[in-house]
Amino acid sequence: MKVVLATLNAKYIHTSLxxxxxxxxxxxxxxxxxxxxxxxxxxMNIVSDLYQRKADVIGFSCYIWNIEExxxxxxxxxxxxxxxxxxxxxxEVSYDTEYWMERLxxxxxxxxxxxxxxLLHLLREIRDEQKYHFVFGLAxxxxxxxxxxxxxxxxxxxxxxxxxxxxxxxxxLGKRIVYFETSRGCPFxxxxxxxxxxxxxxxxxxxxxxxxxxxxIDNGAKLIKFVDRTFNIKREYAMEMFQFLIENHRGCVFxxxxxxxxxxxxxxxxxxxxxxxxxxxxxxxxxxxxxPTNELVKRRQNFTKLKRTVTKVRESGKIDQHLDLIAxxxxxxxxxxxxxxxDVFELRPEELQLGFLKMLRGTGLRLDADKYGYVYMDHAPYxxxxxxxxxxxxxxxxxxxxxxLEKYWNSHRMDRTxxxxxxxxxxxxxxxxxxFGDYWEANGWQKIGxxxxxxxxxxxxxxxxxxxxxxxxxxxxxxxxxxxxxxxKPRKIWWDAAIRKxxxxxxxxxxxxxxxxxxxxxxxxxxxxxxxxxxAVVERLPFDAAKWMNMGPSVAEAVFAQQEAKRExxxxxxxxxxQTDDETPLLFxxxxxxxxxx
Numbered sequence: 265m266k267v268v269l270a271t272l273n274a275k276y277i278h279t280s281l282x283x284x285x286x287x288x289x290x291x292x293x294x295x296x297x298x299x300x301x302x303x304x305x306x307x308m309n310i311v312s313d314l315y316q317r318k319a320d321v322i323g324f325s326c327y328i329w330n331i332e333e334x335x336x337x338x339x340x341x342x343x344x345x346x347x348x349x350x351x352x353x354x355x356e357v358s359y360d361t362e363y364w365m366e367r368l369x370x371x372x373x374x375x376x377x378x379x380x381x382x383l384l385h386l387l388r389e390i391r392d393e394q395k396y397h398f399v400f401g402l403a404x405x406x407x408x409x410x411x412x413x414x415x416x417x418x419x420x421x422x423x424x425x426x427x428x429x430x431x432x433x434x435x436x437l438g439k440r441i442v443y444f445e446t447s448r449g450c451p452f453x454x455x456x457x458x459x460x461x462x463x464x465x466x467x468x469x470x471x472x473x474x475x476x477x478x479x480x481i482d483n484g485a486k487l488i489k490f491v492d493r494t495f496n497i498k499r500e501y502a503m504e505m506f507q508f509l510i511e512n513h514r515g516c517v518f519x520x521x522x523x524x525x526x527x528x529x530x531x532x533x534x535x536x537x538x539x540x541x542x543x544x545x546x547x548x549x550x551x552x553x554x555x556p557t558n559e560l561v562k563r564r565q566n567f568t569k570l571k572r573t574v575t576k577v578r579e580s581g582k583i584d585q586h587l588d589l590i591a592x593x594x595x596x597x598x599x600x601x602x603x604x605x606x607d608v609f610e611l612r613p614e615e616l617q618l619g620f621l622k623m624l625r626g627t628g629l630r631l632d633a634d635k636y637g638y639v640y641m642d643h644a645p646y647x648x649x650x651x652x653x654x655x656x657x658x659x660x661x662x663x664x665x666x667x668x669l670e671k672y673w674n675s676h677r678m679d680r681t682x683x684x685x686x687x688x689x690x691x692x693x694x695x696x697x698x699x700f701g702d703y704w705e706a707n708g709w710q711k712i713g714x715x716x717x718x719x720x721x722x723x724x725x726x727x728x729x730x731x732x733x734x735x736x737x738x739x740x741x742x743x744x745x746x747x748x749x750x751x752x753k754p755r756k757i758w759w760d761a762a763i764r765k766x767x768x769x770x771x772x773x774x775x776x777x778x779x780x781x782x783x784x785x786x787x788x789x790x791x792x793x794x795x796x797x798x799x800a801v802v803e804r805l806p807f808d809a810a811k812w813m814n815m816g817p818s819v820a821e822a823v824f825a826q827q828e829a830k831r832e833x834x835x836x837x838x839x840x841x842x843q844t845d846d847e848t849p850l851l852f853x854x855x856x857x858x859x860x861x862x
Contacts, residue, residue: 265391268319270299271354272310272330272337279436281443281491282325282354282379284427289380294387298432303333311340319348321390323375323383326354328622328644335368342370349390353379355458356644359626361403365410374403378448380424382416421448421468428476438484443491446473446505450493452523453562454551455628456593456621459493460562467501474508480516487517495520499528506531510538519545525569532573536580544583548574551590553607560594561629567607574611587613591662592621594629594636597653601662602694609686609693615674618666620659621648664701665694667710671719672700678723678745680812681738689732700726720746721758740805744812744837747851753801753841762804763836771859772796775838782838782854789840801839809835810853833857 267290269283280300287296297317301310314322314337322341324334338350353375357364361374373396375382382401389396396404401416428444447467450459480488496502509518524546535544552558553567577583587608591601609616623630623638623646633640637652650656673682682696690696703726704710714722720742732738743759763771776796779787791799836859840850 265294265321265387266317266319267294267296267321267323267387268299268314268317269296269323269325270301270310270314271325272301272303272305272333274303274329276302277440279433279440279443280325281427281445283323284430284433285380285424286323286325286353286383287430288425288427290384290387293384294391298430303330307333307336307340310337311344314341315344321349321351321387323351323353326352326356328356328624328646331356331644338368338370349373351375351383351386353383356625359458361412362410365403365405372405376401376403376412377415378419381419418466421466422472426472426476428480434483437480438486442480442485442488444477444480444488445491446470446495446501447492447497451497452494452564455561455563455632456590456624458624458626460628461626465494465497467498470501470504473505477509478512481512481514485516487519489519490521493521494523496522496527496531499531503531503534506535506539506544509543510540513540513543515543517543517545519547521547521549524548524550524573525566527573532576532580535582536576539580539582541582542584545586546577546583547586547588548613549588550604550608551588552593552596552601553604554593554596554600557593557595557600571611574613578612584614586615586617587611588617588619590619590621592648592651592654592659594651595653598658598661601654602692605694606692614676616669617674618662618669620662622646623648661698661702664705664710665697666701668701668704669697672723673697677716677719677749678742680748681723681741681745684738684741685727688734689730689738699730703729716750717754717756717758724758736806740807740809741812743803743805744809744851747801747803747837747839747849751841751848753799753839763802768802771802771836771838772800774859775800781858782852786838786852791840796838796840799840801841803837803839804856805835805837807835808833808853808855809837809851 269286271280271283273280280298283298283300287298290296297319299314299317301313322345324338326334334352341348342350349372350370351373352364352368352371357374358376361376364374365371373386375386378401382399385399386396386402389399396402396406397411397413400413403410403412405411428442445468447465449462449465450457451465453460477488495505548570550565550567550570551563558565574585574587577585589604589608596604605618621629623633623640625646629638630646637650638648639650639656640646640648648659650659672678686693686696690699700723704722707722707725709722723742724739727735727738739759746754773793775782775786776791776793779789779791834856835853836856838852838854840852
């Protein structure tokens, strides 16, 4: 009996951990193949591929991001393979299972909850006696009636074979994200999260975990993402794993979901002292800083301790941090969410993800939806549209903010400009992103694509419309960000040139003839005037650009204070492109009086 286990990933670079667990648990008795697609693949292509595999049993792993696309595939597949047994599993169909069986008559079985033992038992019954009432954790059909068996007891994780040892995965380990778990379950009870339903945390044997990680690293894995709901809930276990990964990373990067307010100082000190830069990434779910909201959704969080952790990690310079917010939680209106956003943005995470509440099947918040006036999508991803304190108008405005936040902060193309605008030109980060998001939509830009330079052009347009106290500084910083973050000489500048063509020619000639006036590093390059014409850009800025080169929030504040006291002497910057192996630009600053024509 041939079995194909399939899923539709959100992106090609993702991999499905679930179907690998299932194959590892069943392949000793059955011929099991894995089939991974993406939600962007045409349904016809997926059905054609599955049809040609000629499987007797076809299983689909279902999540909120792929269920509707999966349903379309199943509908087509049933027409061309009426004899195949179709099995669903995964978190999206493990709750309200009777609803799914009634909605999807083409589906024969649904595996509920952990599937490793249940699927193996089901396949044996399909092959042998068809006594499906013996299979715990299974929904099946008995004539026209839907039958749902009692749940299966929790598995002993150490009896589950490793999902990481398939030879066919090795060629792609370095090209895709490898998902990995060291535990199952969550100690918390957040009412918007499916993890709150399972009580307690179970761990895989740590030596087996280490062996699997070494195997993946040895075979070329570049990014391993741990899917544990709270990686650091057990301090001793987390410390041992951090130490192990530091000793064995060999360039691989590891991403964890951590709970920041329970991170002990000694763990933070250890990471600050021992973690190599860039190999760890932390994902931290803040969600809200509104205490009544957190209390209502049973989310225990000490924001003071969370800030301590995030700040110490950021100051170490070793670990990138991704912080999550959820708009639309109970009791959090537009003004309250504004405070939450500013509270978290003050921490300056490398990435701030703004999501919108999803009313997931099986969660306490979905069961209490009427109590808080929730209106939400009927089908996945079940995103909230409004509630009793956040009308749809406000949700739409926050969507605009989310869009420009992603383009302008999370991309880190204009950090110096962003810091200046948020600290000196707008009341708060939230107000800047909201005003820009509103302007973006008013101009219809959400309907059209953009190239990299368009981001600068559109920000310039917004700032001209808004009216700034120091537009010269803002535009100067945009130029500096452009020079510092782009690897190639611009074909066409998007700003009004501050230096005339004849001035540029004079300055390049002087830079070639008297390089020491600029700097010793510049002189050491030994560039001719011809080379400078080919590789250099010259521009005048209204401030001493050297002070802004490596600007973080604290440095920015000091520079701003200086500017308040007196206007700085303008500077000339010379940017050299394609002078190094990685083509990163080299930027040199000289006071304008040094470069000016006598």
